[in-house]
Amino acid sequence: KSIGRKKSIPFTKLDWDLVYKPGKLEAQGYNKGKPAAKDIVETTGESSQITLNSIGSTLKADGCDVAVIKIAIRDAKGRVVPTANNLVRFSVEGPGRIIGTGNGDPSCHDPEKKDWRKAFNGLCQVLVQTDKTAGKIKLTALSETLQGATVVMDVK
DSSP: OOOOOOOOOTTOOOOOOOOOOSSEEEEEEEETTEEEEEEEEEOOOOOOEEEEEESOSEEOSSSOOEEEEEEEEEOTTSOBOTTOOOEEEEEEESSEEEEEEEOOOTTOOSOSSSSEEEOBTTEEEEEEEEOSOOEEEEEEEEETTEEEEEEEEEEO
16 A cells, blocks of 8 residues: 655755565665666565675686675575674685675674675675686585575686
């Protein structure tokens, strides 16, 4: 059901007072009466899986190229679980190495040059750097109670 419209003022936040109920919340933005933007937030289930998304799948075998791999903790329906803080462990096979991890949590003091990271708001990332050998880099992410994931990147 609609909870109403409000006129936006540039550089200010719009908000509504709502009572929390599990389900789906859809926000729509309008420009001159026509739909211009839309976002949906949905209540998630329990964390069940890890997904990996590498920005680019081909890297240079120059010892400098870096892949940024985004990790998401998702429920059985594939939705990112915004409260997930699972510890994720990484392993690399092939001509590359982990040079850093991150999660965007400003209060996190975990070391950034390890092969593990706790998710923050259901997300974290790992940076993998190539060496000077062509081949395939296989990055695997595992967590105790979640289905793990693997991504393979070509190094040329």
